[in-house]
Each structure stands twice: as C-alpha cells, then as structure tokens.
Amino acid sequence: MKKRRSFSLSRKRALWGRLFVYPWVIGFLLFLMIPFVQTFRYSFNDVTPANMELHYIGLANFKKALTQDAEFIPTFIDTMRTTAVEVPLIIIFSLFMAVLLNQPFKGRTLVRCIFFMPVIITSGALLALIGADIATNMSGGSTGGASGGMPMLQAINFQQTFSSLRMGQGLSDLLALIIDKVYVIIWKSGVQIVIFLAGLQSISKSLYECASVEGATAWESFWKITFPMISPIMLVNIVYTLIDSFTDSSNKTLEYIYTVIYKNVDYGFSAAMSFIYFTVILAIAGIITFFMSKIVFYMND
Amino acid sequence: MPAILGLRKKPKLMKPKMRFNKISIKVRLHRGYYKLLRTILFIGLIFILLYPVIYIFTTSIKSEADMFDPTTIWVPKEPTIQTYKDAYNAMGYWEGFRNSLVIAGLPMLLQVISCSFIGYGFARLKFKESKLIFSLVLLTLIIPQQVIVIPQIMMYKEFDIFGLLKLLGIKRMNFTDTYFPFIFPAIFGSGLRSGLFIYLFRQFYRGMPKELEDAAYVDGCTPVGAYLKIMFPNAVPVIVSVALFSFVWHWNDTFGPTMFLTNMKKYPLSLKMVNIVGMITQSSQISDLTYIIPTKYAGIALAIFPLIILYALGQKFFVENLDRSGIVG
The missing domain is CATH 1.10.3720.10 (MetI-like)
Structure with missing residues (x-):
C-alpha cells in the first residue's frame, strides 16, 4: 500500500518536473535546434544567397x-x-x-x-x-x-x-x-x-x-x-x-x-x-x- | 563597512591580546613584508584595471586646445563638457538609451523568471530524461552565435512555429528590425547565455534546505506553489547576480543587434558606440580625426555610464557574500 502511494507521488513529481523543464525544450527546438539543423544542411550545399536555394554538393565545403x-x-x-x-x-x-x-x-x-x-x-x-x-x-x-x-x-x-x-x-x-x-x-x-x-x-x-x-x-x-x-x-x-x-x-x-x-x-x-x-x-x-x-x-x- | 567585514573581525577580537606578544619579531617582519608586497601588487593591478577608465574620462573632457598641446597628457588645462553635449546629440543618446533599456531590460526580466523556473525543475523534481535535457542545456553554451545566425535571421524573417501558422493559413510575420529576436528566446530560457543562468539557479536551489519545501508541501502546496512562495523569494542573491550579468551582457552585446536590426533608429547604445566616429563626423562635418577624439571618448563614457551606476547600486549584493550568490552550489 505504502509503496504504491510513494510510486504515484514520484510520478506526480516527475509530471511537475516536466512542466517546469519542458518550456525550455520548446524554446530549444524553436530557437536553437532549427537554426542548428539548418546550418548543418547548408554545410552540404551550395547556397544561393538571393533566394536561399540549395544545391547539394556533398562534402565539397x-x-x-x-x-x-x-x-x-x-x-x-x-x-x-x-x-x-x-x-x-x-x-x-x-x-x-x-x-x-x-x-x-x-x-x-x-x-x-x-x-x-x-x-x-x-x-x-x-x-x-x-x-x-x-x-x-x-x-x-x-x-x-x-x-x-x-x-x-x-x-x-x-x-x-x-x-x-x-x-x-x-x-x-x-x-x-x-x-x-x-x-x-x-x-x-x-x-x-x-x-x-x-x-x-x-x-x-x-x-x-x-x-x-x-x-x-x-x-x-x-x-x-x-x-x-x-x-x-x-x-x-x-x-x-x-x-x-x-x-x-x-x-x-x-x-x-x-x-x-x-x-x-x-x-x-x-x-x-x-x-x-x-x-x-x-x-x-x-x-x-x-x-x-x-x-x-x-x-x- | 559591510556586515561581513564586521563578522570577520569578531573572532580576532575574542582572541586574547597576549597572543601577539608570543609571535616572534621575525614572523611579524615577514607579515609586514607580505602586506607590503600585497599592497604593491594591488596598486599595480588596480592601475592596469583603472587605466582605460581614467583614460576615457580625461580624454573626454579635453578641449581642442588640449588635444594639440603636447604638454597635456592626463589633466586637461581647459576642461570642457561641450564634448559630452556634442556626443549626446551626435549619437541620439536618449533614443539609444531607450533602445538599450528595452534590449537589456526586458530579456533580463524574462531570463530571471524563466531561468529560475527551469532551474528549479532541474534541481528538485526528478524525472527520467531530466539529466539528458540538462546536458543539452550545457551544450547550448558551446554553440557560438555566429554558427547559427544565418538560419536565425531567415527564421525571424518568416516567423513560424513548427510550420503551424502556415498550416492554419495565417500570414507569417517578419520580426527582423524589431526587438522580438531578443525577447522570444528569453521567454523560453534560450536567450543570450541562458544555459549559464539555468545552471546557476539549479546550483542554488540544490543547496537550499529541503525542509523549507517540505513545510510548503505539508501545507498542501503544489510544486509551483512551493516554488513561488518559498524558493523564488529566497533566491534574492542569485537573482541579483543573474540580473546583473544578463543586463550587462545584453547591454554590451553588439553581435545580436548588428544581425537583427538594420534601422539606425532602433540601434542600442552599444551599436551607436561602435559606429560613433561615423556618427560624429556626419553630424559635425569635421573630417580631422584628432578633433573628434574627445567627443568619441565622451560618447564611450556615456554608453558605459549607466552600467557603472548599476554596478555601484548592485555591488552590495554582488561583491561581498558571494557564497550566497548561487555560483557555488
């Protein structure tokens, strides 16, 4: 009985913990991860600056x-x-x-x-x-x-x-x-x-x-x-x-x-x-x- | 004298005075040498640290006559504050000041709120992926902004939340030339050096006694309630440190404003300071650079002046009692 209660308490705490921390994850994905992945993509491409068109050139860069x-x-x-x-x-x-x-x-x-x-x-x-x-x-x-x-x-x-x-x-x-x-x-x-x-x-x-x-x-x-x-x-x-x-x-x-x-x-x-x-x-x-x-x-x- | 100096003196006073007589002359002589050496070292280093500040100030009040007088090195013979007036007008100081206040002040407030909230989550509420996410937080510190700036500019030109706005058929907004690129990330704790601030808050909250929180839980508080009522109000030393760091770093930052702002009217003081020579020559039509040096320094002094005031106000929290600032958990 006691064990089950503590389990649910720790689960509750974990849920609260996620509430505290996940705003950061959203910000991270939105403001850092997307640009980071984008840079990674650029590095394998030849980028035309005017319209940001990409041409894949492999490892040439x-x-x-x-x-x-x-x-x-x-x-x-x-x-x-x-x-x-x-x-x-x-x-x-x-x-x-x-x-x-x-x-x-x-x-x-x-x-x-x-x-x-x-x-x-x-x-x-x-x-x-x-x-x-x-x-x-x-x-x-x-x-x-x-x-x-x-x-x-x-x-x-x-x-x-x-x-x-x-x-x-x-x-x-x-x-x-x-x-x-x-x-x-x-x-x-x-x-x-x-x-x-x-x-x-x-x-x-x-x-x-x-x-x-x-x-x-x-x-x-x-x-x-x-x-x-x-x-x-x-x-x-x-x-x-x-x-x-x-x-x-x-x-x-x-x-x-x-x-x-x-x-x-x-x-x-x-x-x-x-x-x-x-x-x-x-x-x-x-x-x-x-x-x-x-x-x-x-x-x- | 702050309280801590008083505290440090107390145990010394309680020691019996006899002790001093027991210390041999040799030891006392050694101590004297040591003190002398330390004082000389401090004076030397303080000279190096204050040199640029004194240089900025004395140069800024030099008049034209002083600039061409080879005997004037430090103290101007005909000091003038006209340079400050010129610099104030050439820079558009008031406008720049307001811009800087928005660029530094708003993100500072938001970073203190978001980073302390997130830091508490890492410090006290355990869940499976907590450690993984925290290592990601530290990883963000290593990414130089230059690396991701181009996609960032593209992103703010056509702002969208994971393609959601496009899906809903809402027109995507252009956020370049606004202050949103400084404000949005700060809301989610991904602004300028947010990783460091989250780390500082986490260390501080980890060091706080658990009993305080338990009392709140017994009273029926949720973790959010415990955080708002107990933890956050008790984190004043670390809040002051983070607020000071955040404000200063945003205030001095030139990279972000150069990237996201193109309109001169939106420039913060830091950018105006970097472009000061051009601004002065434009407004006064003087092309001889020697003439404008005092005005240039007056402009620099004006740009860093608010920080010095802020530092003077905040140093009480910051300089002494560092052990309570959360830097060490």
Whole structure:
C-alpha cells in the first residue's frame, strides 16, 4: 500500500518536473535546434544567397575548408594556440587573486569592486574601440592595430632579450607570448575571480582552524585544503573560460567565418567551417571535463 | 563597512591580546613584508584595471586646445563638457538609451523568471530524461552565435512555429528590425547565455534546505506553489547576480543587434558606440580625426555610464557574500 502511494507521488513529481523543464525544450527546438539543423544542411550545399536555394554538393565545403582555403586552418591553429596559452594563465591568475581578495584587509570592498569591474565594462567592442588609442598612448609609438587587448609592453623586444639569455626558441616564444598577454589576462579574469571567490567563501573555516592547530603552514593548507575543495569550481571555471574564449566575438576564427558570411556571402562554406569549429570545441571541452572530473574532489561523496 | 567585514573581525577580537606578544619579531617582519608586497601588487593591478577608465574620462573632457598641446597628457588645462553635449546629440543618446533599456531590460526580466523556473525543475523534481535535457542545456553554451545566425535571421524573417501558422493559413510575420529576436528566446530560457543562468539557479536551489519545501508541501502546496512562495523569494542573491550579468551582457552585446536590426533608429547604445566616429563626423562635418577624439571618448563614457551606476547600486549584493550568490552550489 505504502509503496504504491510513494510510486504515484514520484510520478506526480516527475509530471511537475516536466512542466517546469519542458518550456525550455520548446524554446530549444524553436530557437536553437532549427537554426542548428539548418546550418548543418547548408554545410552540404551550395547556397544561393538571393533566394536561399540549395544545391547539394556533398562534402565539397568541408574539403574546401580543410584542404584548399588558405586562411581557415592557420587562423584556427592561431585561435587554438591563443586559447591554450590564455586559459591556464587566466585560471592561475584568477585563483591567485581570489585567494588574496579573500583575506581580510583594509579597503577590501573597494579593491574587490575594482577587480570585478571588467565583468561590467569589458566587451570586445569597447576594448577594440579604445585599444589602439591606448596602446599608442602608452608606448609612445605607433603600435596600433591592437585587437582585443592593449599590449603596452610591446615596446620592449622581449623576444630578443630571451634569445640572448640562450633559452630554447620554443620557451622564449612562449614567454614573449605570455608577457604580451598580461593585459588581456588581467582584463579577462573578472568573472573567474568572482566564481573562485564564491568557491573560497563556501569552504568551512573549521578546516583551516583544524590545520593550524595541527601546525600546518599557510602553504600546506592551501595545497591540502583550499586546492582540493576548490577543484569542482576550478572545473566549472576552466570550462567557462574555454567556452568564453572560443565563443568570444573578437575571436579570430569567428571573425573569419563572419567575413565569409558578409563579404563573400558564401553561406555553405561558412556553415561547414562553423561546424568543424563547433565539433573541435565540443571535443576539447569534453576531453578536459573527462580528465578533470577524475581529479576533482567532492566533499560530499 | 559591510556586515561581513564586521563578522570577520569578531573572532580576532575574542582572541586574547597576549597572543601577539608570543609571535616572534621575525614572523611579524615577514607579515609586514607580505602586506607590503600585497599592497604593491594591488596598486599595480588596480592601475592596469583603472587605466582605460581614467583614460576615457580625461580624454573626454579635453578641449581642442588640449588635444594639440603636447604638454597635456592626463589633466586637461581647459576642461570642457561641450564634448559630452556634442556626443549626446551626435549619437541620439536618449533614443539609444531607450533602445538599450528595452534590449537589456526586458530579456533580463524574462531570463530571471524563466531561468529560475527551469532551474528549479532541474534541481528538485526528478524525472527520467531530466539529466539528458540538462546536458543539452550545457551544450547550448558551446554553440557560438555566429554558427547559427544565418538560419536565425531567415527564421525571424518568416516567423513560424513548427510550420503551424502556415498550416492554419495565417500570414507569417517578419520580426527582423524589431526587438522580438531578443525577447522570444528569453521567454523560453534560450536567450543570450541562458544555459549559464539555468545552471546557476539549479546550483542554488540544490543547496537550499529541503525542509523549507517540505513545510510548503505539508501545507498542501503544489510544486509551483512551493516554488513561488518559498524558493523564488529566497533566491534574492542569485537573482541579483543573474540580473546583473544578463543586463550587462545584453547591454554590451553588439553581435545580436548588428544581425537583427538594420534601422539606425532602433540601434542600442552599444551599436551607436561602435559606429560613433561615423556618427560624429556626419553630424559635425569635421573630417580631422584628432578633433573628434574627445567627443568619441565622451560618447564611450556615456554608453558605459549607466552600467557603472548599476554596478555601484548592485555591488552590495554582488561583491561581498558571494557564497550566497548561487555560483557555488
């Protein structure tokens, strides 16, 4: 008797659950799924822009993107490289800043306000608009053409400095790239600092008290308490940063796809490139989530 | 000082003062160095973060004489607010402001309502395909808008609900050049970054004590009743965070408006900001770009000004007490 009642209750709850969630499914089908499937169809066709007529050409668009087009693959690799450098640096920097901002000190609210400000006013458009001006102003020369960031340190030739230190070519390239990125990284870390700080605040103080009673140093308690406790948030943050940098409108590959749509009016080809791009993002996000979820520590499990 | 700072100070006060004497001079010296290092780091980073803001402001109040005076770098000698008046008129600020308010405000309201509703469904009401649908929600975050924009424009040109309107013989509507492409998806929780907001709400509701809801159920509430009476009113911190994010992202968005709007009169401030140089040269017939730089910056300052006000108002909820914002479940 009791069993039957609970069964019907859970069924009722499931029905209510569907009532809550299915509006999203309708929206998803209507506003995202249809355009998505449509793009998929375009990618196998030659699209006449005037009347949107489709001529089936099989995999020709994909072949063009992967083997013939002179710009797609280099831009794509460039985007990948930028992301591969930026994401870890943003994560490390924002975790570091979050730990510092979580400590009590005078004027903390003000400092936090300033650090979260990029969340409010960073938009690709604004940075692109003022970036070149500021770069010119800061280095005193005509650096110009800075897209997305303000490379104020470009005046110094780091590449040369590093190679004079007899480092390997790869390492000096990497370091120069990192220094170039300092400004961008600081500006892009706003949301990540917010997320990390929220995570740090949710760690119970008693854990740290225990550790300090046992004689742990701050360094030890960071690696033994903070780091494992923050690891689920870190996963969220990594995936967020990855997606944010891949879907950002100042992203070079997306810019190129956009040019193909608007300057060359080649919808089929741009759809094929979009699809290759999307598949790769999905694969990378999937692989990272898979490996990260193995080392992520969950307190409640 | 906000309450949380007070809270943090309390345990310190309760510790006996003797403790400080026990700490050796060496440790105290180390702490002093650490504080000094931290302060220097903060000052440096704050400089980098504030640089563009200060630059925008000081440039925006420069007069023509200041622009051609090589000794004027930061503080203008003859500050003027004429630039703001020029930018205000050239941009059609009031019109742009109203447009931005519609583009950012309405979707924000709708997203808060729809995403919290959907998020609750994922958090508390279990059913078979719930997890599958939730992974679809996360998947939508990965789709760049550029990928699907062409079919989207085609869709809004001849809007139809799964071919239903065509079947009923109703004339299909053209929604380009209106704000519906921003509003419709927000109603169903598929607007700009809705997936992230649904995720935040779900995390928050999962962290709320079950007893609260059970009390509502004992009183005979349906899940909708429990959601409306108990869960939603208690979600203020996450509502503020989501509302702020949603408003700001919609306000700054240039991609959507470029795609769906062609009429200049419907442009939001973000688009007007991007096209500001053209707008100024058109209205003032000045072709020397150096002359219009202060006006350009005045326009930029005007475009982001409402966000700074909003941030100043919302920071109380946002900056401290992040642990209650639902970002961490």
